[in-house]
Amino acid sequence: MQVDALVIAGGSSDKLQKYSEVAKEALIPIGEKVMVEYVVEALEYTPGISKIAVVGPSELQNIFAHKEKLIIAKEGESAIDSIINGVELLKPQGRLLVLTADIPLISSAAILGFLEACQDVNVDIYYPIVPKEAYEAKYAGIKRTYVTIKDGTYTGGNAFFVNPDIIDKCTEVGKKLVKLRKSPLALSSLIGWKFILKLVTKRITIGEAEEKFSELLGVKGKVVISPYPEIGMDVDKPSDLQLVKDVIAKQ
DSSP: OOEEEEEEOOOBOGGGGGGOSOSBGGGOEETTEEHHHHHHHHHHTSTTEEEEEEEEOTTHHHHTTTOTTOEEEEOOSSHHHHHHHHHHHHOOSSOEEEEESOOTTOOHHHHHHHHHTOOOTTOSEEEEEEEHHHHHHHSTTOOOOOEEETTEEEEEOSEEEEOGGGHHHHHHHHHHHHHHTTOHHHHHHHHOHHHHHHHHTTOOOHHHHHHHHHHHHTSOEEEEEOSOGGGGOOOOSHHHHHHHHHHHHHO
8 A cells, every 4th residue: 555645844842942943843953853854754664655745844945955756845824724735735646644743753663553554445534542551661751641531541643544535624623623722611512511521531432532523524533542652752842852862862
């Protein structure tokens, strides 16, 4: 199976500005590269990855000037707009792998493991989650945001495997969910109080979450439990950045 990949490299490094001179998170230096380069490199080493596009600031043109086959797209006003910009240039022929640029520890094994779990062609969007135990086994003491449900305790990944044909359909609802994320009352009204109550009382199941997600977007969504913590190891605070720098320095 050949798959095209899209890396979202926009977004500012608000919480990391004291620790970096660059404005964009994806351009923060780590070792001998900047953050987004590690993600692109992992994709290049992953069997089955065909075309790769990176959506982000103009500096990407210089950073990846030596990679003639890499497609660079301009970032949009939001992550969803950036995805649309990237898709328009990439023109994927089949399913599309979308990754964020702030997961520099991502490996080809983690990417391949996720893709191998995304085999049902009737599913429109696959999304990885990682068990808390997987993080603690490999990165003891790391602070992550976890959600405990009936099936266990997990954190979300930073990837999607998506049918490009449904992106336009999901854009409006997706933007609405992002806009309401800081308004619990409005978000609860959209999602439903019964679902929220089961979620906060840790009685929701993965199957019920998949069903609600699919209902909201009008597509078929499915969760993949990944054993690779790197797929959710996003760098969004100083302690994350230091951990990543330490791990890469040892490698």
